[in-house]
Amino acid sequence: MSAETVVAAAATVIALGSLWVSWAQTRATRLHNRQSVRPLLQIRRIRQDGLVGLKLVNAGLGPAVVTRSAVLLDGVVAGEWSREVKEILFSPGLWPKSYSLRAGSVVLAGQETFLVSLDGDDAGRLQEFWSLLDRRLVIEVEYESLYGGEGFSVTSARPADGS
Numbered sequence: 001m002s003a004e005t006v007v008a009a010a011a012t013v014i015a016l017g018s019l020w021v022s023w024a025q026t027r028a029t030r031l032h033n034r035q036s037v038r039p040l041l042q043i044r045r046i047r048q049d050g051l052v053g054l055k056l057v058n059a060g061l062g063p064a065v066v067t068r069s070a071v072l073l074d075g076v077v078a079g080e081w082s083r084e085v086k087e088i089l090f091s092p093g094l095w096p097k098s099y100s101l102r103a104g105s106v107v108l109a110g111q112e113t114f115l116v117s118l119d120g121d122d123a124g125r126l127q128e129f130w131s132l133l134d135r136r137l138v139i140e141v142e143y144e145s146l147y148g149g150e151g152f153s154v155t156s157a158r159p160a161d162g163s
Contacts, residue, residue, distance in 0.1 A: 037062030037145050041107060043115065043156040045133065052130045053096070053117030054139060054156050058107045064143040064152070066105040072138040081115065081139055089137065094118065094129055101141055115139055115156075134158075 040060030046053045058064055069081040071089065079085040082100045090096060096118040107113075116139075118129045138157045144150045 037147070038150075039064030039107065039109065039143060039145055039152065041141060041143055041152070041154040043139065043141070043154055045156070046114075046117070047130055050121060050126070051117060051119045052126050052133065053114045054133055055112060055117075056099070056101075056107065056115050056141070057112045058109055060109060062109050062145050064107040065146065065148070066101050066107065066141060066143050067103055068140075068142040069101040069103070070140045072140070074136050081141070086116075094125065094132070096129065107143070 038060050039058050039062050041064050042057045042059055044055045044057060046055050071078045071081050071085050073089060078088055080102060082102055083098070086096075086098050096116050097114065098116045099113045101107075101115070116133070118126060120126065133156075138155060140153065140155045140157075142151065142153045144152060
């Protein structure tokens with residue numbers, strides 16, 4: 001083998017190695033960029049003195065774009081989480097404050113808002129509302145980051161073990 005052949009082969013190997021490193025670095029950068037704007041929605045149950053509700057929190061680093069929301073009452077889909085479904089779910093005596101989540105809604109990074117809450121001094125009314133939230137009502141939210149297509153979801157349902 002001549003010196004020129006060895007040099008040419010070494011140059012080809014180095015070029016291919018550089019191409020691979022460049023590709024791997026680009027892939028890692030893209031993954032990092034996606035993670036740096038990833039939303040992380042959580043639904044928290046709140047039961048404090050005079051306040052009962054479900055709070056939506058974006059604990060992630062980027063905004064969440066809602067693609068779908070659904071409300072289930074006793075396991076039956078009642079519709080999208082909106083004012084219209086609120087009128088179906090709650091009796092006039094239990095009319096809570098609420099925040100609608102329609103497809104296309106955006107939950108900003110760090111944003112916290114009650115999806116539904118009831119406050120007041122009537123302990124019986126608060127207990128009835130808590131029982132509804134704790135045992136019968138489930139809110140499901142599907143969302144994605146600004147990049148789209150991830151299919152993230154969050155639910156207010158208790159874990160399957162019942163805890």
